[in-house]
Amino acid sequence: MEYLIGIQGPDFVLVAADNVAASSIIQMKHDYDKMFKLSEKILLLCVGEAGDTVQFAEYIQKNVQLYKMRNGYELSPAAAANFTRKNLADYLRSRTPYHVNLLLAGYDDTDGPGLFYMDYLSSLAKAPFAAHGYGLNKRFILNLPSFTVRLIDKEGIHDLEKLTHGAK
């Protein structure tokens, strides 16, 4: 029921995620932010099983920040994506696999914008556009009321306006 989408442009990446935090059929929060800021120019969007998303995303987030503290410079989006994938793969065949689907979007100063699609079986693909979930609005029986939209370009991460459809 959760939705993520990312689109890579010539010098930017645009990402959007829905805002619902649900517990079975009840919407517990309708302004929940699913994007985790890994660094000034990298965002990790994470959906999947309830506790796994936050645990895994925060783990990756703290490790990327640790890398910067240790080495003085930040991981590139490609490096961060591969690091994330490696962690997913390591946990996949353990007792506690993480059931999360991810999009990693970032802007590298040398390589330009990048969008990486990862799923819970730890596949990784760099793609010009990618999505997780069902984003239909008019035809889907469960409507997602609002979406957070962010843009990453060489200046960093910008918040764009929240998109809301109909009654919130």
Added chain:
Amino acid sequence: MALQDLCNYHDILVDDATSESAPFGKRIGFKNMSGLTLRNSTSLFKFYIPAPEYLEGSPIQFGQVSTIQSSKDILHPDSILQSLSSLTAPPLASSQSVPLPFPMSHGTTTLAFMFQGGVLAAADTRSSCSGLVACPAAQKILPIHSHLVSTTSGTSADCALWKRILARELRLYQLRHGRRLSTGGAAKLLSHMLHPFKGTKLCVAATLCGWDGGEVEECRDQDFDLKDCREVTKSQVRSLEKSLDASLDKAQRASLEADGQLSLTRKKQSFSGPRLFYVCSDGTRLQGSLFSVGSGSPYAYSILDQGVEWKLTVDEAISIAREAVYRATHRDAYSGNFVDIYHISSKGWTRRSREDLKEEYYREKEKRTKEKRDVAGLDSVCAEK
């Protein structure tokens, strides 16, 4: 052992029994749950995470409610045997390791919301057990410390145990760092402590309601505290984590270290005010301003969603909370009896005396008949004219 035969888990149990850490044997929650004579209570835990089967299951499992989970507050030994045997031939293999979204049937109604006067938490007091009322006067709101209270939902035994563990950890933190851990920190701590039990039958859904605030008090001995903090983390980690859960280790250490750093710099806490967090044993941790948990929560939500706003006075908030619990208990079979209301403000929590909802029902009825009489009287007056 009958359990092993049922599930063909000899190898896993035998291999890992030797390498398990002792502290797990002390987990009272598990012992309550088992009712079977298990040599090592960790074997019950191991059983619930069958890694090989997970890969054979079909891709998207979460989001589907299984028939296994049932609405019991206190687990019956019989029901466990039943559910365990049904787990051996699962249609969706990963439904064992992936806990399902809550079937809305943890027999209770609890709610909490923030408003200008602090946080208000309310809950019913019926404790049910497979269709009978085990206790009509249970306590579902447990204070953790002077400024933090938590509502409990799920398995009563699990909730009681984890609340005590949380209280102990918060007190230790306070002694080491000279300040209270914030509500968000407490929520994160609880959520990290519950993470290793994900996929098991542990069921705790709590809302932590607290008031953060005040200045950082003087730390006794900063270096010593930090070292203590690290030692605690390691031992905590050893006693709580399973062999491969390195992420929890790092994350917990990182968060505790960060807190240690904060106490070193002696920053004044920038935020002071009410805070409300929902923590669930499936790993959810949400901050919000209004939560209701339990089988009666949809009914409570309907009252709260239309009545709660920031600028309520304390009395108005109390009456809305009472009304919401009353409506939920009216319709939900697993909620009822009395209502407990706690109010958390900057001075700490205060508890109202327990109110019988039966009286609320009669008051409501009387009000209704009075209104009818008034309307009828008005009609007759109009008719005369």
